[in-house]
Amino acid sequence: MGWARSEAGPDGEWLVRSVPGAQATKTYRCPGCDHEIFPGTPHVVVWPADDLGSVEDRRHWHRPCWEARARRGPSRRR
Numbered sequence: 001m002g003w004a005r006s007e008a009g010p011d012g013e014w015l016v017r018s019v020p021g022a023q024a025t026k027t028y029r030c031p032g033c034d035h036e037i038f039p040g041t042p043h044v045v046v047w048p049a050d051d052l053g054s055v056e057d058r059r060h061w062h063r064p065c066w067e068a069r070a071r072r073g074p075s076r077r078r
Contacts, residue, residue, distance in 0.1 A: 003017065004016055004017040004045075005017075006049055009069075009070060010070055011069065011070065012048060012049070013048070013049035013050065014046050014047065014048060014049055015046070015047055015048075015049050016044050016045070016046050016066070017044065017045045017046075018042070018044055018063075019042060019043050019044065019045055019060070020042055021040045021041055021042045022040075024037070024038075024039055024040055024041055024042065024043060025039050026039060027039060028043070028060035029060075030043075030060065030061050030062045030065050031059050031061065031065075032061050032062065032065025032066060032068065032069055033062065033065050035062075037060055037061075037062060041062075042063065043060055043061060043062055043063060044060070044061050044063055044066050045058055045059070045060050045061075046058070046059050046060075046061055046066060047059070
């Protein structure tokens with residue numbers, strides 16, 4: 001999965017990896033805003049720190065959505 005930094009928040013401990021636009025080759029749906037993250041868009045991949053990188057638990061977020069998650073929480077869609 002590459003290098004990831006640890007982040008703690010009111011919602012727990014997370015591992016966060018930045019994905020530069022040049023490495024973003026797929027479309028993902030951001031759980032923060034429920035909009036798509038298109039190829040070429042820089043974003044972050046996040047997973048619980050107590051999970052050793054299980055693919056099922058990884059989520060791709062727009063960076064501003066990830067940083068605002070405590071204020072608005074994830075979208076209802078999963």
